[in-house]
Amino acid sequence: MGVLTKIREAKTEPKVTLPVGQILDGDCVEAMRSLPDASVDLVFADPPYNLQLGGDLNRPDGSHVDAVTNDWDKFDSFAIYDQFTRDWLTEARRVLKPDGALWVIGSYHNIYRVGAILQDLGFWLLNDIVWRKSNPMPNFRGTRFTNAHETLLWASMGEKARYHFNYTAMKTLNDELQMRSDWVIPICNGGERLKRDGHKVHPTQKPEALLYRVLLATTDKNDIVLDPFFGTGTTGAVAKRLGRQWIGCERDGSYRDAAWERIESALPLDESALATMQSRKSAPRVAFGSLVEAGMIAPGTELFDKKRQYSAKVRADGSLESGTEKGSIHGVGKVLQGAPSCNGWTFWHLEHEGATKPLDALRQTYLLSIED
Amino acid sequence: MGVLTKIREAKTEPKVTLPVGQILDGDCVEAMRSLPDASVDLVFADPPYNLQLGGDLNRPDGSHVDAVTNDWDKFDSFAIYDQFTRDWLTEARRVLKPDGALWVIGSYHNIYRVGAILQDLGFWLLNDIVWRKSNPMPNFRGTRFTNAHETLLWASMGEKARYHFNYTAMKTLNDELQMRSDWVIPICNGGERLKRDGHKVHPTQKPEALLYRVLLATTDKNDIVLDPFFGTGTTGAVAKRLGRQWIGCERDGSYRDAAWERIESALPLDESALATMQSRKSAPRVAFGSLVEAGMIAPGTELFDKKRQYSAKVRADGSLESGTEKGSIHGVGKVLQGAPSCNGWTFWHLEHEGATKPLDALRQTYLLSIED
DNA sequence: GAGGACACTGAATCGGTAT
DNA sequence: CATACCGATTCAGTGTCCT
Numbered sequence: 001m002g003v004l005t006k007i008r009e010a011k012t013e014p015k016v017t018l019p020v021g022q023i024l025d026g027d028c029v030e031a032m033r034s035l036p037d038a039s040v041d042l043v044f045a046d047p048p049y050n051l052q053l054g055g056d057l058n059r060p061d062g063s064h065v066d067a068v069t070n071d072w073d074k075f076d077s078f079a080i081y082d083q084f085t086r087d088w089l090t091e092a093r094r095v096l097k098p099d100g101a102l103w104v105i106g107s108y109h110n111i112y113r114v115g116a117i118l119q120d121l122g123f124w125l126l127n128d129i130v131w132r133k134s135n136p137m138p139n140f141r142g143t144r145f146t147n148a149h150e151t152l153l154w155a156s157m158g159e160k161a162r163y164h165f166n167y168t169a170m171k172t173l174n175d176e177l178q179m180r181s182d183w184v185i186p187i188c189n190g191g192e193r194l195k196r197d198g199h200k201v202h203p204t205q206k207p208e209a210l211l212y213r214v215l216l217a218t219t220d221k222n223d224i225v226l227d228p229f230f231g232t233g234t235t236g237a238v239a240k241r242l243g244r245q246w247i248g249c250e251r252d253g254s255y256r257d258a259a260w261e262r263i264e265s266a267l268p269l270d271e272s273a274l275a276t277m278q279s280r281k282s283a284p285r286v287a288f289g290s291l292v293e294a295g296m297i298a299p300g301t302e303l304f305d306k307k308r309q310y311s312a313k314v315r316a317d318g319s320l321e322s323g324t325e326k327g328s329i330h331g332v333g334k335v336l337q338g339a340p341s342c343n344g345w346t347f348w349h350l351e352h353e354g355a356t357k358p359l360d361a362l363r364q365t366y367l368l369s370i371e372d
Numbered sequence: 373m374g375v376l377t378k379i380r381e382a383k384t385e386p387k388v389t390l391p392v393g394q395i396l397d398g399d400c401v402e403a404m405r406s407l408p409d410a411s412v413d414l415v416f417a418d419p420p421y422n423l424q425l426g427g428d429l430n431r432p433d434g435s436h437v438d439a440v441t442n443d444w445d446k447f448d449s450f451a452i453y454d455q456f457t458r459d460w461l462t463e464a465r466r467v468l469k470p471d472g473a474l475w476v477i478g479s480y481h482n483i484y485r486v487g488a489i490l491q492d493l494g495f496w497l498l499n500d501i502v503w504r505k506s507n508p509m510p511n512f513r514g515t516r517f518t519n520a521h522e523t524l525l526w527a528s529m530g531e532k533a534r535y536h537f538n539y540t541a542m543k544t545l546n547d548e549l550q551m552r553s554d555w556v557i558p559i560c561n562g563g564e565r566l567k568r569d570g571h572k573v574h575p576t577q578k579p580e581a582l583l584y585r586v587l588l589a590t591t592d593k594n595d596i597v598l599d600p601f602f603g604t605g606t607t608g609a610v611a612k613r614l615g616r617q618w619i620g621c622e623r624d625g626s627y628r629d630a631a632w633e634r635i636e637s638a639l640p641l642d643e644s645a646l647a648t649m650q651s652r653k654s655a656p657r658v659a660f661g662s663l664v665e666a667g668m669i670a671p672g673t674e675l676f677d678k679k680r681q682y683s684a685k686v687r688a689d690g691s692l693e694s695g696t697e698k699g700s701i702h703g704v705g706k707v708l709q710g711a712p713s714c715n716g717w718t719f720w721h722l723e724h725e726g727a728t729k730p731l732d733a734l735r736q737t738y739l740l741s742i743e744d
Numbered sequence: 745g746a747g748g749a750c751a752c753t754g755a756a757t758c759g760g761t762a763t
Numbered sequence: 764c765a766t767a768c769c770g771a772t773t774c775a776g777t778g779t780c781c782t
Contacts, residue, residue, distance in 0.1 A: 116487075127516050138775090142772050143537060144499050153484075170517070182554070191777095316645060317545045317588060318545045496757080
């Protein structure tokens with residue numbers, strides 16, 4: 001590649017060339033120093049998360065979890081991580097045009113530090129976006145909530161700065177509803193996941209659908225996108241597909257090689273690719289506990305079947321209790337009847353507003369209340 | 373109300389009384405100073421977000437920042453907010469027990485500052501939780517993504533600190549799937565929304581379903597919950613319903629009045645409704661040898677895994693023997709598989725009354741037989 | 745080929761108690 | 764303080780192999 005693009009700086013500065021379509025070798029702060037002021041439209045950054053993992057972790061079946069143990073994710077303290085963050089954000093700010101914008105992705109380990117520093121440097125937060133993973137890794141030890149999301153920050157250059165937002169494109173992508181700040185996107189696996197000798201090339205490759213939405217929302221055709229932590233080049237591949245120009249920084253040669261191979265084989269956008277990016281809507285699953293939480297069914301409520309042969313009492317966590325039997329609405333119904341299975345939603349009834357109703361009626365009401 | 377609960381501090385300190393079931397008047401930092409060290413189990417905090425709203429700038433204590441004489445800018449406002457955050461978090465940390473925990477809710481305006489300061493003070497993030505609003509306010513001007521979520525941080529007192537998590541109750545509440553870090557809960561409106569003369573009493577009243585999940589997940593019955601920004605008392609109302617003790621701080625008299633009225637009309641749950649599914653962790657421990665002693669398993673019985681790849685013989689003392697390998701049900705299973713660990717109760721099976729059963733089934737039978 | 749059983753995997757801050 | 768030992772714990776998806 002190596003296409004050099006001429007840009008004209010503000011006022012009457014001499015023309016400068018930008019290394020568009022190139023992966024700059026080396027530390028991203030050093031690499032960005034070679035770029036002129038106010039020259040790129042968007043920065044997308046996926047910095048190390050500073051995970052601070054302890055010992056090994058095994059799944060309940062005894063298999064080993066292949067965690068992120070790379071040296072590039074190790075920092076000795078928050079202070080050192082903060083300095084690293086200030087350094088690259090400062091340089092990113094310098095190369096951004098006044099109406100440019102910045103995206104950073106992170107997890108709870110690092111994103112609060114990044115967000116605060118970003119604000120301290122004068123960036124202006126426009127949204128925080130939640131990437132809700134449809135298939136996250138479970139919490140194998142049952143010690144916390146399943147960590148099922150990551151966070152993206154989108155910021156302009158300052159409170160009064162202008163920025164680009166393709167409102168209509170987002171609304172179209174979201175079935176004519178305003179795009180929300182929570183995005184449901186699967187993690188990167190299957191054919192999209194880059195592998196070498198059967199092993200993943202990069203431990204934290206991001207899904208292209210995520211970059212697709214970011215670039216479609218906040219850049220225009222031919223805009224220049226800089227990714228200081230290029231990795232295996234997801235940003236470059238999607239930029240090429242969407243007709244955006246890109247610059248990457250990456251110090252790991254094997255990542256750069258994989259990125260080149262990938263970007264060269266990336267095809268410019270066609271309609272079929274667009275279709276696969278559309279979010280598919282499916283009916284939300286409702287847990288019985290949600291109805292209890294929402295106050296639609298009080299703990300202590302008596303449930304019974306249509307013939308009033310059986311009864312059970314609702315408990316605080318959404319489980320049922322009937323004699324010595326305890327469990328879910330389905331499980332308790334099944335055991336009481338001695339049946340092979342039971343749909344608790346249709347089996348159990350309650351007195352509601354003077355009438356006898358199956359639980360399913362309340363589920364419908366709840367679904368309406370949480371509809372977008 | 374005004375029930376005073378006696379607590380005993382660590383070591384041999386004199387007994388101290390806690391203002392349980394009370395709303396402390398005044399600034400929360402001052403109010404918390406009246407509480408003893410290490411005395412509460414949980415802090416839930418919904419601090420003011422009032423940053424960057426344009427126009428007038430108020431300090432979190434309500435005093436007005438004079439734009440002309442103070443020559444404030446966003447850096448000043450962040451610095452003021454940071455100091456306020458450090459102050460109340462420090463005091464909250466002091467009154468928390470060593471195995472207590474803290475929750476804070478916020479939006480992108482303030483949560484990155486809160487999160488970073490929390491980490492700086494030594495709190496250890498356990499999860500960040502996304503409250504995904506099912507019915508958020510749209511972005512009327514079409515300039516950004518619809519801001520459809522808020523963020524909650526859950527933190528323990530430190531990296532090595534213990535904390536409470538009712539894993540099984542959460543799993544039950546979510547229809548037998550692990551509870552994830554993204555929670556879909558409607559915003560507070562309808563009958564739950566407190567109104568006076570047709571206007572909402574508090575601008576940011578939180579839904580009770582949110583507090584319900586927080587308290588059910590991370591407190592036990594009778595635990596003491598402190599809310600430094602009590603507002604109209606959602607925390608107190610849900611705590612009362614769930615049989616938790618509460619303390620509030622609120623400087624606004626009209627909010628305190630509304631909170632009192634609301635909490636007094638809240639109905640506590642009865643004992644059986646309050647019950648939740650208990651994890652097996654809390655069941656009394658049974659030694660495998662006890663089953664042999666009790667005659668439920670005869671020495672010499674052949675055990676095998678589900679696939680019948682391995683087998684072992686039970687010995688008189690409740691140990692297993694397989695080839696040259698001898699030891700506990702866990703130890704032998706672990707060595708045979710070459711696994712990092714093994715739960716012998718679920719790994720080993722035997723023929724019992726014509727069927728193949730895991731040892732765990734016999735443990736359950738034994739547990740029932742020794743119940744009082 | 746279709747379908748079922750099974751294996752494998754993903755940015756993970758993933759024990760508690762007794763000695 | 765470390766060490767030993769007990770024993771609790773997973774969801775969605777892809778790929779492979781076998782029937």
